[in-house]
Amino acid sequence: MTPRILLVNPPIYDFTAYDFWLKPYGMLSAAGKLRGSADFKLLDYMDRLHPFAARQKHLESDRWNRGRFHCQKIPNPKPLESIPRYFRRFGLPRDIFKDFLTEEEPFDFVFIQTTMTYWYKGVWEVIEDIRKVSPKAKIILGGNYVTLCRNHAEQSGADFLVPGNNLEPLWEYLKINPDPDQPALWEVYEKPSAGVLKLTEGCPFKCTYCSVPMVYSRFKPRPLEHSLAELELLYSLGVENIAFYDDALLFDADKVLIPFLNEVVNRSIKVNFHSPNALNARFITEELAELMVRAGFKTFYLGFESASQQWQKRTGSKVFSDELAKAVKHLISAGAKPANITAYQILGHPHIETQQLETSMHFVNSLGIRGMLADFSPIPGTPDGDYCKKWVDMDEPLMHNKTAFPIILLGFDETNRLKDLQTKLNHSLSDSRIY
Ligand code: SF4
Structure with a gap:
């Protein structure tokens, strides 16, 4: 049966x-x-x-x-x-x-x-x-x-x-x-409200706060035909918005994302692509930005975390400030709307003393794009998560909660102050000419 x-x-x-x-x-x-x-x-x-x-x-x-x-x-x-x-x-x-x-x-x-x-x-x-x-x-x-x-x-x-x-x-x-x-x-689903694609598994970086290096032993692209079959299925179901769940979507783009997006264009598939899992700004070239916009990318979430070089190097060197600035320039020249480009920054990281969060928030704002504070969640088994045993019981998964940890580390008032500052900075952009 x-x-x-x-x-x-x-x-x-x-x-x-x-x-x-x-x-x-x-x-x-x-x-x-x-x-x-x-x-x-x-x-x-x-x-x-x-x-x-x-x-x-x-x-x-x-x-x-x-x-x-x-x-x-x-x-x-x-x-x-x-x-x-x-x-x-x-x-x-x-x-x-x-x-x-x-x-x-x-x-x-x-x-x-x-x-x-x-x-x-x-x-x-x-x-x-x-x-x-x-x-x-x-x-x-x-x-x-x-x-x-x-x-x-x-x-x-x-x-x-x-x-x-x-x-x-x-x-x-x-x-x-x-x-x-x-x-x-x-x-x-009778009709999915949105779709998801994943062209790759894993990530070649080893950021000290991230679970991906533990979950996947190495970075591995999925077969192009498989990804295209998933896209065609979503398209046939009438899905209009598709989010990539890749952890390193732009890595090896010549072999993975570029051939995929060229096929999207060749097949005249019209969907809106999004990148909630954060893109690595280092890999956004002028040509790639142009292709992404042409193929239907609408929102761009960039993993930035901090403008402090000391913090960036300590946590894995995935991206540096000048690389973010260059990526933003390429995306805007390609036609992406600044209001749809967002840089994530971690709020409540245990090494906040070197992170220079406020300076980082102002730096992102100076690029004319939105900032978003991503509350830090201590993940068991990662170097930064294990360091958080100083503050929370890591054997109780509720204590990995991302709303709770910044409040435990920084206090309620300081957490709110930083969140309010982010809101103000984003509002300042919506008042300015480029929005
Ligand atoms: S680059 Fe992103 S996915 Fe890769 S290890 Fe760092 S935070 Fe995780």
């Missing part, structure tokens, strides 16, 4: 959450390889086009299909009690899943996507509900929580964990032969 597999993207428990083209791409990719060998159903708690979410007027999307999630305030969990912000459960109400399960069960297997380690409460909630309604289903967890906090995830009640990106143990557990050439299972 064909096995029935339920795919679940769980709710998020956090202080903040926003749909920045958030899709359970890892789970959809694994499911895609089983296309034709299993029957699938999806419950994506974070789907803003689900009939329940679509009825909520305040959840309307912006022009690039980003937007707010349905949420409800709940008490702060004990380890985060001292953080003076409202804690929330984001995503579809719990009852929707229970009704869905009762109607759709039985399932042989349930795949649950995990993302941030500190979102585990949503994963545990889903497991609890499945156990009540569909006790025989085998529950399988994959993703970052399982990879980075394996011991903790073992207490979740799941039957099988898939840490890292080697899926061989999963295929053996399921006793199904995968087809590695198949694209992600996007058709499991």
Whole structure:
């Protein structure tokens, strides 16, 4: 008999959450390889086009299909009690899943996507509900929580964990032969609100605050034909906005991104591309900027973090200030709107004393682009994450929370002051002539 597999993207428990083209791409990719060998159903708690979410007027999307999630305030969990912000459960109400399960069960297997380690409460909630309604289903967890906090995830009640990106143990557990050439299972959505592509895996850099070097042993491009098949599938489903989830999209661009974008242009595929995972400004040449704009890139998020050379060298030398300035110049000359170019800077990094954050914020502002403070999340197993044991219990994943850590490190008032400064700097741009 064909096995029935339920795919679940769980709710998020956090202080903040926003749909920045958030899709359970890892789970959809694994499911895609089983296309034709299993029957699938999806419950994506974070789907803003689900009939329940679509009825909520305040959840309307912006022009690039980003937007707010349905949420409800709940008490702060004990380890985060001292953080003076409202804690929330984001995503579809719990009852929707229970009704869905009762109607759709039985399932042989349930795949649950995990993302941030500190979102585990949503994963545990889903497991609890499945156990009540569909006790025989085998529950399988994959993703970052399982990879980075394996011991903790073992207490979740799941039957099988898939840490890292080697899926061989999963295929053996399921006793199904995968087809590695198949694209992600996007058709499991009635209509995806946005799509995701990943042309590469891993990153050649080793930044001291980042999990990517631990998760992927090396940088590896995916076959071009595979990426194009995923793009064609998304395009046929009417998806207009596509986010790249690559960690090093621009590395080896001659062999990866450039051939891909040339095909996009040749095939006259009209979509809006976005780069929420941050682009490395070092690799943005005049020619690449021109091709990216021509092929449909609309928003450009650049990973900058700090203008301090001392900090840049200490954390991995991924990019320097002059490289950011040059990249911005190329993007604007190619036709990118300054308002759609954003440089991320880490807020609450444990070596903030050398980061010169305010100087960095002013430097980004002087380039005429938006700055965005990316709250620092200490990631277990990374050099910077392990250093944070000085301040937080790293064995409790809730303490990796990105809203909490800057407040713990810098204090509530200083964190707010820096965030207000960023808002003011961005407003100063919208008042100026280039906007
Ligand atoms: S360049 Fe980006 S993805 Fe690569 S290690 Fe550094 S922060 Fe991580």
